[in-house]
Amino acid sequence: MARLVQPLRIGPHEIWPPIILAPMSGVTNRTLRALYKPFGLGLTVTEFVSSNALQYGSRRTMEMIDQHGLERPVSTQLWGNDPQIMACAARVVRECGADIVDINFGCPAPRVTKTEGGSACLRDLDRCEAIMRAVVEAVDCPVTMKMRLGWTEQELVYAEAAKRAQAVGVLAVTLHARTARQFYKGSAEWEHIAALKRAVDIPVIGNGDLDDPHIAMQRMRQSGVDAVMLGRAALGNPWLISALRALMEGEEAQPYPHAAARLRYAVHHYHTMVEEWGEERAVPQMRKHLGYYLKGFAGASELRERVMRTTTATETLALVEATIERLEREPLVA
Ligand SMILES: Cc1cc2nc3c(=O)[nH]c(=O)nc-3n(C[C@H](O)[C@H](O)[C@H](O)COP(=O)(O)O)c2cc1C
Incomplete structure (x- = not known):
């Protein structure tokens, strides 16, 4: 096998191949993560979990952070607006087996942003920083964060947010290259992902609209990112993952099954x-x-x-x- 890209390193984890299944609420539960892992995922992420809800630990909430065991390493994603509550939640998910704790600064859904969580945090980078610092201090495993470009096109704060992340000890950042206002409209602007890669030293994971293995490889080369994250296009199509893995291993991508x-x-x-x-x-x-x-x-x-x-x-x-x-x-x- 001739690797055409490097493994992704996040703290003690050497992640190969550098293909990550995106966190998707209501979708990426432990069963899906374990089913799709053997197609060639280096890392899987839980659906996002509310740090407030984790304080009560209902059965449904605990199921969301539950693991199969087959899909490790697993990153558990948290959202919230309060640094101390996020820190407590991080300790809980770490105790429950999270290999990595990921912080959500990307969700644009009103039920999340109206409480200043998810992408709304990008409107207040001091709070973003306080959340990241509190979570990093709370756990003995790597902390990462996933964000959008900013709240609107006029407020593209991703580079500043990533620099602050790096400064407080966050070990990798994922960028879904749309603004919160865009939701899923328009297309992901990979030039911003390339700009982010140039702006920080920690690994950058590129995300948005990757639905073809050859294009994913091209995006990776052009932007210089350390890993790619596949979301919607992998649903019902785990063969996208295996095709991309083959390309990363210097092999031909097999045609999708009939x-x-x-x-x-x-x-x-x-x-x-x-x-x-x-x-x-x-x-x-x-x-x-x-x-x-x-x-x-x-x-x-x-x-x-x-x-x-x-x-x-x-x-x-x-x-x-x-x-x-x-x-x-x-x-x-x-
Ligand atoms: C149904 C659905 C649920 C999602 N839930 C989450 C989530 O819990 N946490 C998160 O960071 N992003 C979430 N996202 C965003 C994805 O992780 C990803 O950033 C986005 O879909 C863009 O990637 P794609 O174009 O490859 O789908 C969700 C997306 C979808 C479609």
Whole structure:
């Protein structure tokens, strides 16, 4: 294997390949992280967890920081607006096995920003700094942070935020190259990611709109980032991860499997979710995931609609299995 890029180093962790699955609320639970890890993820991140909620430790909150064990190293992501509460939360997640604690300065959702959490912190860099310092002092593992470019296009504070992060001992920063105001509109501006890489010495992780392994490699080379983070495009398509890993290892990227094979994997994902979460909780969660897998073949959108109306695993899986049989009879359709 001829590595074309270097491993990502965060404190004691040598992360290979430098491919990270983005934290995605309601999506990247322990089951998904463990399922997608073998495709070639060097690091996975939990969905973000409220530092306030962690003080009460409800079952649902604790499930969010729970680990499978197979997907390590795991970074646990926290959000909040109060340095001391964030520090307490960091100690809790560290005790529960977090290898890295990541601080969320990127979420643009109003339920988070109205309490001055997530990307709203970028409007007050002194508070950002106080949060980072408190978390770094609270735990004996690496602390990282993930942010957007700034609150609006007129306030691009990412370089200043990263310099302050570096100064207080944060060991890596991830930049999703959109402003908070943009939510998911427009496209990620990778020139800013390259500028951030030039501005700090700690590792920089680039994130935003990577949906093709060749483009991801190109972005990595052009921006000089130390790792890339894949989000939406990897959902229902873990073969994006394996294709990118192959390129990083100096190999050819294999073509994505044909539709029947993709759906067989979706069935495996479904069974794993039912086994680990029980049918009642797995069925609604898997509706979302099947929506990601059921793409790119004749009849996909009709099947998606039918799956959205099913209420049991048996009913859903029967529909998907029937489609697999059809696709296997007509391989050229895939
Ligand atoms: C459903 C969903 C949930 C997300 N939840 C989080 C989160 O909990 N923490 C976070 O830092 N970013 C979150 N994000 C943002 C992603 O981590 C990532 O920054 C963004 O999707 C851009 O990357 P992409 O273009 O590869 O998807 C979420 C994105 C989506 C689509």
